[in-house]
Amino acid sequence: MWQEERRQRIRSRLATFGHVSVDQATSEFGVSRETIRRDLMEMEAYGELRRMRGGAIPVEEEREAPYTVRSSVRVKEKRSIAACAARLIESGQTLFLDAGSTTAILSERLSGLSGLTVITNSLKVASNMTEHVGSGTRSNRIVLIGGEFNSEPPATFGDVTINEIGRYHADLALLSPFGLDAGKGATSFDPREAEVARSMIANATRTAILADHSKMGIVSRISFCPVPDIAHLVVDARALQKAGFSAIEALAQDVMVGTQ
Numbered sequence: 001m002w003q004e005e006r007r008q009r010i011r012s013r014l015a016t017f018g019h020v021s022v023d024q025a026t027s028e029f030g031v032s033r034e035t036i037r038r039d040l041m042e043m044e045a046y047g048e049l050r051r052m053r054g055g056a057i058p059v060e061e062e063r064e065a066p067y068t069v070r071s072s073v074r075v076k077e078k079r080s081i082a083a084c085a086a087r088l089i090e091s092g093q094t095l096f097l098d099a100g101s102t103t104a105i106l107s108e109r110l111s112g113l114s115g116l117t118v119i120t121n122s123l124k125v126a127s128n129m130t131e132h133v134g135s136g137t138r139s140n141r142i143v144l145i146g147g148e149f150n151s152e153p154p155a156t157f158g159d160v161t162i163n164e165i166g167r168y169h170a171d172l173a174l175l176s177p178f179g180l181d182a183g184k185g186a187t188s189f190d191p192r193e194a195e196v197a198r199s200m201i202a203n204a205t206r207t208a209i210l211a212d213h214s215k216m217g218i219v220s221r222i223s224f225c226p227v228p229d230i231a232h233l234v235v236d237a238r239a240l241q242k243a244g245f246s247a248i249e250a251l252a253q254d255v256m257v258g259t260q
Contacts, residue, residue: 006031006039008162011191011222014049014058021055048191048222058191059221066152070101077212077236080258082106085174085210085234087256091115093171096200097125099155099193100176102210104128116140119168121147121161121196123154143168150192157192165199173197173204175225179218180211180233182247185226187219194222206231216242227251234258 006029013020025036040056043049049056082105089095092115097103099122107128110116118129118140126144147161175197177186186209188194201207201224209230216239227233233252237259239245249255 003039006036007043008159008195010039010043010056011048011195012158014056015191019055019057020049023054025055048194071104074212074214074236075105077238077258078102078105078210080236081210081212081234082109082258084256084258085208085232086110086113088172088208088232089113089116093117094119094168096120096165096168096170096173096175096204097122098173098175098197098200099125099153100210101153102176102212103174106174106210111140114139117143119143119145119165119170121145121156121165155196157196162195162199165196165203168203170200170204172206172208173200174208174210175200176210177215177224178220179215180209180227180248181217181219182227182244182251184219184223186211186224186230188222188224189220191222194224197224201225201229208232208234210234211239212236213238213242216248217244228253232256 010020010025022033022036026033040051044051050059081102085106086109089110091113094117097107097118097120104122104124107125111129120126126142129140129142145156145161145164147156148158149156178189179187188197207225207230213236227248228251230252232254234256237257
């Protein structure tokens with residue numbers, strides 16, 4: 001079993017059962033105890049879990065706000081980011097969009113374009129791409145990835161989702177993180193969301209991270225994209241004044257600033 005496959009299954013067990021044991025993982029994955037211990041040690045270093053005797057448990061911290069709350073705050077900033085990110089997109093491209101609140105707003109804007117293939121695990125993105133089309137002749141292909149459904153956020157996750165993402169190759173993955181830090185990169189609170197983001201990044205030519213000022217310098221549980229791997233960092237104007245942004249800007253390949 002490949003290392004990343006093992007770690008995806010460890011993340012799934014933590015999200016589902018709240019713990020993982022070395023003995024159980026050794027038996028299930030068919031590898032040595034030393035291999036599992038090394039996986040857990042490295043995952044702990046990335047903030048994905050906390051090791052304990054005989055296994056590991058999730059990192060305890062304040063939970064992310066509900067999706068309905070996140071969707072209703074800093075909407076003006078997110079619209080400015082969406083307008084800026086839309087400049088990266090041309091007819092004929094294939095795009096990955098994750099289940100973030102900012103990418104949901106971006107999908108409203110993209111619905112006015114044509115000739116796109118949008119692949120997403122987000123019900124909101126898929127809905128926006130069809131509901132916001134006007135009376136013109138614009139058309140896009142929307143692929144809603146299958147998997148285990150969860151209402152927070154309304155999206156699909158899990159092994160089936162990851163496998164489905166691997167069937168496609170996108171020109172650009174557009175992702176919205178929980179936080180962005182120069183050292184830890186783009187981070188997520190939810191292991192399932194991080195898995196989806198990693199898979200989209202691995203199967204895309206370029207990655208764009210969409211993050212408003214509230215996410216600058218914030219580190220959550222799981223890192224999924226180092227800053228140097230970000231081809232396009234799209235932020236709102238207030239992000240430029242945040243402490244630590246200059247360190248992030250120095251590492252990113254390209255920084256785009258939305259105007260309000």
